[in-house]
Amino acid sequence: MRRQLSKNCFSANTQFHSLRRLVHTSARCSSGTFPLHIVHDASSGACTTTPSQRNFKDMNSKEIIQKEKLSALMEVLSRQTRSHARVWSCYVDFMNYAECDDLPLEVHQTVLRRCVPSSYTLRAWTARRMQAGQVPRIPHHYEARLKTVVRNIRATGADATLEDYHVILQQFAAVGHYTGAIQVLTELTHVCKLDPESKTFGLCLKAIAHRLSMPIYKVQRADMLADASKLCRKLLKEMSARDMPLTSFNLDLVMRILKEVLDQEGFHQLMKIGYGIDLDYPDHSPLQGSSMLSPFSTAALNTTLDMLGRLGNVAKLVQTFEVLTQPLPPQASRHYSQEFDEEDDFGIANPASTEPHVTPNAQPNTTSYNILLKHISRAGHATFARHYLFQAMRLDRRVDRHLRTQLYRNPHGTLAPHFGLNRGTIIPVFGEANRDKNMELMRWVGWVTRQTIRRKKNDIAWYSELRDSLPPPPFPSESTSSSSPRAPPPDVSTALDVDLDTPSTPPDYSPPEKIFDINLHLNILQKSLDELVTWYENHYEVALSRATQRVKERLGRRVWAGKNIYLLTENARVTVPRNAWMRMVNFKQGQARFSGEQGGRVMRNGWVAGYKGLRAPRPQPLQFFDPSSMS
Numbered sequence: 001m002r003r004q005l006s007k008n009c010f011s012a013n014t015q016f017h018s019l020r021r022l023v024h025t026s027a028r029c030s031s032g033t034f035p036l037h038i039v040h041d042a043s044s045g046a047c048t049t050t051p052s053q054r055n056f057k058d059m060n061s062k063e064i065i066q067k068e069k070l071s072a073l074m075e076v077l078s079r080q081t082r083s084h085a086r087v088w089s090c091y092v093d094f095m096n097y098a099e100c101d102d103l104p105l106e107v108h109q110t111v112l113r114r115c116v117p118s119s120y121t122l123r124a125w126t127a128r129r130m131q132a133g134q135v136p137r138i139p140h141h142y143e144a145r146l147k148t149v150v151r152n153i154r155a156t157g158a159d160a161t162l163e164d165y166h167v168i169l170q171q172f173a174a175v176g177h178y179t180g181a182i183q184v185l186t187e188l189t190h191v192c193k194l195d196p197e198s199k200t201f202g203l204c205l206k207a208i209a210h211r212l213s214m215p216i217y218k219v220q221r222a223d224m225l226a227d228a229s230k231l232c233r234k235l236l237k238e239m240s241a242r243d244m245p246l247t248s249f250n251l252d253l254v255m256r257i258l259k260e261v262l263d264q265e266g267f268h269q270l271m272k273i274g275y276g277i278d279l280d281y282p283d284h285s286p287l288q289g290s291s292m293l294s295p296f297s298t299a300a301l302n303t304t305l306d307m308l309g310r311l312g313n314v315a316k317l318v319q320t321f322e323v324l325t326q327p328l329p330p331q332a333s334r335h336y337s338q339e340f341d342e343e344d345d346f347g348i349a350n351p352a353s354t355e356p357h358v359t360p361n362a363q364p365n366t367t368s369y370n371i372l373l374k375h376i377s378r379a380g381h382a383t384f385a386r387h388y389l390f391q392a393m394r395l396d397r398r399v400d401r402h403l404r405t406q407l408y409r410n411p412h413g414t415l416a417p418h419f420g421l422n423r424g425t426i427i428p429v430f431g432e433a434n435r436d437k438n439m440e441l442m443r444w445v446g447w448v449t450r451q452t453i454r455r456k457k458n459d460i461a462w463y464s465e466l467r468d469s470l471p472p473p474p475f476p477s478e479s480t481s482s483s484s485p486r487a488p489p490p491d492v493s494t495a496l497d498v499d500l501d502t503p504s505t506p507p508d509y510s511p512p513e514k515i516f517d518i519n520l521h522l523n524i525l526q527k528s529l530d531e532l533v534t535w536y537e538n539h540y541e542v543a544l545s546r547a548t549q550r551v552k553e554r555l556g557r558r559v560w561a562g563k564n565i566y567l568l569t570e571n572a573r574v575t576v577p578r579n580a581w582m583r584m585v586n587f588k589q590g591q592a593r594f595s596g597e598q599g600g601r602v603m604r605n606g607w608v609a610g611y612k613g614l615r616a617p618r619p620q621p622l623q624f625f626d627p628s629s630m631s
Helices: 002-023 051-077 084-095 105-114 119-131 143-155 162-175 178-191 198-213 218-241 248-261 264-275 298-311 314-325 330-335 366-378 382-409 423-436 439-469 518-560 578-585
Strands: 565-567 572-574
Touching: 051 084, 051 105, 084 105, 084 143, 105 143, 105 162, 119 162, 143 162, 162 178, 162 198, 178 198, 178 218, 198 218, 198 248, 218 248, 248 264, 248 298, 264 298, 298 314, 298 366, 314 366, 366 382, 366 423, 382 423, 382 439, 423 439, 423 518, 439 518, 518 565, 518 578
Parallel strands: none
Antiparallel strands: 565 572
């Protein structure tokens, strides 16, 4: 019994020490304080230390350990390639043997910035987790570290600066932790009595916009959209109360938030105030405008198109795209008709005396056409879909010819192109044709795909040959972009791409253009080519075969029932004999592809009814049965 009791006590002590090691992050040797050196009496060889000397030696040992921990922390912080886990471990080890006052405020601030991964790394990690279906259980994995460092800064008697809170807000914006961002904003304004800047509100808006672009559970979507809309209006109200101007970057973020929550009234009002665009009359200046207008960028154009497309107003979508991408010249105002004006009372207005209105406009890119075609095709407008796909096809060739001309003149100073036809431009139009069984449009989309594949193969060969023949750049250090931050992955929300460090921009501001990189251009061409070839071989041909088969069978049932069908060669509806129809559609006798066991219902005339649940096999020579053989 005594042996069992001692065994249980030993097991409990072991579990207690294991648990203590889990929550204690310092090294095992630093769990206690003891003197590193023991002074012995030279004459007797025994320890002759007094209690006061023992306390002094204990103090010296503690100071020695503090210096060792401090040197280890400073050595880790001085490294260029830092490890956030190592920085946090050294920081915790030092704080276990020291007070918060023993560490300078600058060191606490440096630890705050280096004890967590960078915002870019955290953003990419979160995106990969989201794509794999592994939603994080907590919004920010290292939030406890940031709270601990801020708490230690307050323990020193000082307060965290506004830049320190910006570091925390950048971390929260990288993962879409908008509730934590709002709490940090409340703390710095009410507790620390700091005056927030435009960047402070912009980081909070970043967190909201980024979270709305991430996957959301259906049961949480309604509540999350309501919270996002409420917090966005709260931030705008607080900015207005502080007489803080709405910069172009904050305006862009607010537009993205209003787009996600589908706030049509707020979106229209924001377009008038921020950009001077009245979506009801986009080619005229708004009646209630603002003197501080932001430049209308391509990103704002894409957000506007996506918002109008989600609302389902295709007419306004097309009108906005045409006006904001191809505005009338300022001289067009002199050609306005005065026929219906009240000339008797006021006379004819002199166009030279009135300032011409310049409609804000932006250059469309690949995303603009993809968004436009997606919403037009979903609305079922086949004519508009065909028109804009043809326009995108011509624009792709025009951009490539212009790029080749510029490369011939200035190989190392050419600007990067903004448009290229890809799979996302073609698929929406094909989806609309497939839903309506529009065989003519489906075959035309196939022709566009084949033309695009052929041209991209030629482009890859041409640019590959050009890359081998190009001379090296004159200044490699200036032409390369190794010092600049890497571009974000394409599957991550672009809500984090706005630069909040610029306070405001004039209306005629244009963002810096990117220099053409031939290696990147070849990678994009190869990726687009691979996607188009895979889609054409694995999806287009199967869908076209299935649609052709169902159209022939539907018309064949009308022929067998003695009803008329429309023939393009006759340009009229005529009654076609069965034998002529069999030769026309290449029916083969004696082969029944579908039967009642496959889910259809065999009718009296031999045709199969109920094709909704059937799926066509892979593309093969079409084989149809003779209905007369089953009668």
